[in-house]
Amino acid sequence: MKILVINSGSSSLKYQLFDIESGDVLAKGTCERIGLGDGIVTHKVPGRDNYRIEPNMPSHDSALEIVFELLTDKTHGVIESIECIDAVGHRVAHGGEKYKKSSRVDSEMIDYLETIVPINPLHGPPAIKGMRACTRLLPNTPQVAVFDTSFYSDIEEYGYVYALPYEYYTEDKIRRYGFHGTSHRYVSQKTAEFLGKDIKSMKIITCHLGNGSSISAVDGGKAVDTSMGFTPQEGIPMGTRSGSIDPTVIPYIMKKHGLTPDEMSDVLNKKSGLLGISGVSSDFRDCLAAAKDGNKRAILALNILATAIKKHVGAYTAEMNGLDALVFTAGMGENQSEIRRMVCENMSYLGIKIDNDKNENFTRGVPFDITAADSKVKVLIIPTDEEYMIALDTESIVR
Ligand code: AMP
Numbered sequence: 001m002k003i004l005v006i007n008s009g010s011s012s013l014k015y016q017l018f019d020i021e022s023g024d025v026l027a028k029g030t031c032e033r034i035g036l037g038d039g040i041v042t043h044k045v046p047g048r049d050n051y052r053i054e055p056n057m058p059s060h061d062s063a064l065e066i067v068f069e070l071l072t073d074k075t076h077g078v079i080e081s082i083e084c085i086d087a088v089g090h091r092v093a094h095g096g097e098k099y100k101k102s103s104r105v106d107s108e109m110i111d112y113l114e115t116i117v118p119i120n121p122l123h124g125p126p127a128i129k130g131m132r133a134c135t136r137l138l139p140n141t142p143q144v145a146v147f148d149t150s151f152y153s154d155i156e157e158y159g160y161v162y163a164l165p166y167e168y169y170t171e172d173k174i175r176r177y178g179f180h181g182t183s184h185r186y187v188s189q190k191t192a193e194f195l196g197k198d199i200k201s202m203k204i205i206t207c208h209l210g211n212g213s214s215i216s217a218v219d220g221g222k223a224v225d226t227s228m229g230f231t232p233q234e235g236i237p238m239g240t241r242s243g244s245i246d247p248t249v250i251p252y253i254m255k256k257h258g259l260t261p262d263e264m265s266d267v268l269n270k271k272s273g274l275l276g277i278s279g280v281s282s283d284f285r286d287c288l289a290a291a292k293d294g295n296k297r298a299i300l301a302l303n304i305l306a307t308a309i310k311k312h313v314g315a316y317t318a319e320m321n322g323l324d325a326l327v328f329t330a331g332m333g334e335n336q337s338e339i340r341r342m343v344c345e346n347m348s349y350l351g352i353k354i355d356n357d358k359n360e361n362f363t364r365g366v367p368f369d370i371t372a373a374d375s376k377v378k379v380l381i382i383p384t385d386e387e388y389m390i391a392l393d394t395e396s397i398v399r
Contacts, residue, residue: 001019001020001021001086001087001395001398001399002017002018002019002020002026002079002084002085002086003017003018003020003085003086003087003088003089003391003394003395004016004017004018004071004085004087004088004089005017005018005088005089005090005091005387005390005391005394006064006088006089006090006091006130006134007090007091007387008060008090008091008126008127008129008130009123009126010122010125010126011032011033011034011035011036012030012031012032012033012034013030013031013034013060013063013064013067013126013130014028014029014030014031015027015028015029015030015031015067016028016387016391017071017078017079017085018387018388018391020391020392020395023388024046025046025387026045026046026078026079027043027044027045027070027071027077027078028043028044028387029041029042029043029044029067029070030042031057031063031066031067033057034057034058034059034060034062034063035057035058035059037056038054039054039055039056039057039063040052040053040054041053041054041055041057041063041066041067041070043070043076045076045078048076051070051076053066059129059133060126060129060130060132060133061129061132061133061136061137063133064130064133064134064137065137068082068137071085082137082138085138085141086141086142086398087141087142087143087144087394087395087398088134088138088141088142088143088144088394089143089144089145089146089390089391089393089394090105090127090130090131090134090143090144090145090146090390091127091146091148091182091386091387091390092113092123092127092145092146092147092148093120093123093124093127093147093148093149093179093232094113094116094119094120094123094124094147094148094149094177095145095147095148095149095150095153096112096113096115096116096119096120096149096173096177097173097175098112099112099145099147099149099150100150100153101147101150101153102144102145102146102147102150102390102393102394102397103144103145103397104142104143104144104145104397105131105134105135105143105144105145109131109145110128110131110132113127113128114128116173119173119230127145131143131145142397142398144390144393144394144397144398146182146389146390146393146394147181147182148178148179148180148181148182149177149178149179149181150181151178151181151182151184151185151216151223152176152177152178152181152216152223152226154222154223154224155176155178155223155224155225155226156224159176159224159225160175160176160177161175161176162174162175162176162229162230174230175230176226176228176229176230176234177228177229177230178214178216178223178226178228178229179212179214179226179228179231179232180208180212180214180216180228180232181216181223181226182386182389182390183206183208183329183330183384183386183389184206184208184214184216184218184223184226185223185389186384186385186386186388186389187206187208187327187329187382187384188202188204188206188216188218188221188327189221190367190382191204191206191325191327191367191378191380191382192204192221194367194369194380194382195325195378195380197324199220199221200220200221201220202218202219202220202221202324202325203217203218203219203220203317203320203321203322203323203324203325204217204218204219204323204324204325204326204327205217205218205312205313205316205317205323205325205326205327206218206327206329206382207309207312207313207326207327207328207329207333207343208329208330208333208384209309209328209329209330209331209332209333209336209339210239210330210331210332210333211238211239211240211282211283211331212232212238212239212241213227213235213236213237213238213330213332214226214227214228214232214235214236215227215235215236215309215312215313215316216316217316217319217320219320224319224320225315225316225319227243227244227312233268233269235308235312236305236308236309236312237272237273237274237277237301237304237305237308238273238274239273239274239275239282239283239284240269240270240271240272240273240274240275240276240282241268241269241272241273242268242272242273242276243273243308250264250268253267274287274301274305277297277300277301277304278290278295278297278298278300278301279297280295280297280298280301284331284332284336284339285336287301287302288302288336288338302338302339302342303342305339306339306342306343309339309343310343310347313326313343313347313350313352314350317350323350323351323352323377324377324378325377325378325379325380326344326352326377326378326379326380327379327380327381327382328340328379328380328381328382329381329382329383329384330384333381334364334381334383334384335364337359337360337362340354340359340370340379340381341354341356341359344359344379350377351375351376351377352375352376352377352379353371353372353374353375353379354370354371354372354375354379355370355371355372355373358370358371362381364383365383366383367380367381367382367383368380368381
């Protein structure tokens, strides 16, 4: 079965074509600058040179047409015709309160997703465009939506309702939704598989540390808590996002500096986090290099980040009354031994100890155990693969 996974952004569209039986990626690529002129499409087929074109892509429809041409092209393609695509899986950031698991795309779903655009303004419209484009271009091919929020649909009400007047939840749908769920679900399942254990008997904390970062508590295969909330802004500091702060700071800054809500939102989303604290960069690599050179604000940024992660690990261990595995994933979690070292330092009270040699000399791109011999809790690096998880969900629903 061949499954095309699509991840639509506001001006981009990423795609991967999977052969689900072998698990192989047959082709993948990115369409950039959709609707902006001077489009760029990069198409990659394993074992071949990358192919890059610069077409005009006024819409997601036109970008998908180009993807289908590339996939079926005599020279650059990997399938005979688009009828060879058995199903399409869409990455959808937000399923609102209605979509609690991956589901078939239909007009009822699209209508509902339109209604929740106000709480998902950045990611909702492009996802809907991607679904509409596929419906037009592949009318007979089943489509499945896989939601980043759905992994958190089993969280107890006390875990997702904020301590605001209750009407803000009932009327305005302001609650914790959680994000990155497809990654946390994949990584927690992989953890159990890697350790040869039944996930139903495991308590796992997954740390997805990338440019955007979140931490989830997974008990018996179900998410019981997560750091991101109403939006992907809550939780630990990120590349440019503040994460959680005292909420009163926001109206205070707005009044003092005369900022509009959009300007304040820009500060919180684009000028804060590692970038805001260090003044150096949003990229962990740059902050680490500056910290090693003695830059005090870069050192401060790394300490704030590591402490925020530690606090979540402690809180989630308490919430689950135990911990079997602490897992690091995504760009920073998989590749940066320093953040793993800082987080796991002085955590022996919780039974967490890493082997520093293994942590430094880990093998990239595969699950890797960095646990110290006398650690009670397993500490692992598990590379995430959200697209593969989407392909698996799509397959199981279509079958
Ligand atoms: P992501 O959003 O998952 O791409 O992660 C971005 C963050 O991960 C940045 O802070 C990078 O410093 C870090 N990162 C990503 N890839 C690598 C790599 N290959 N080596 C070191 N750090 C990386």
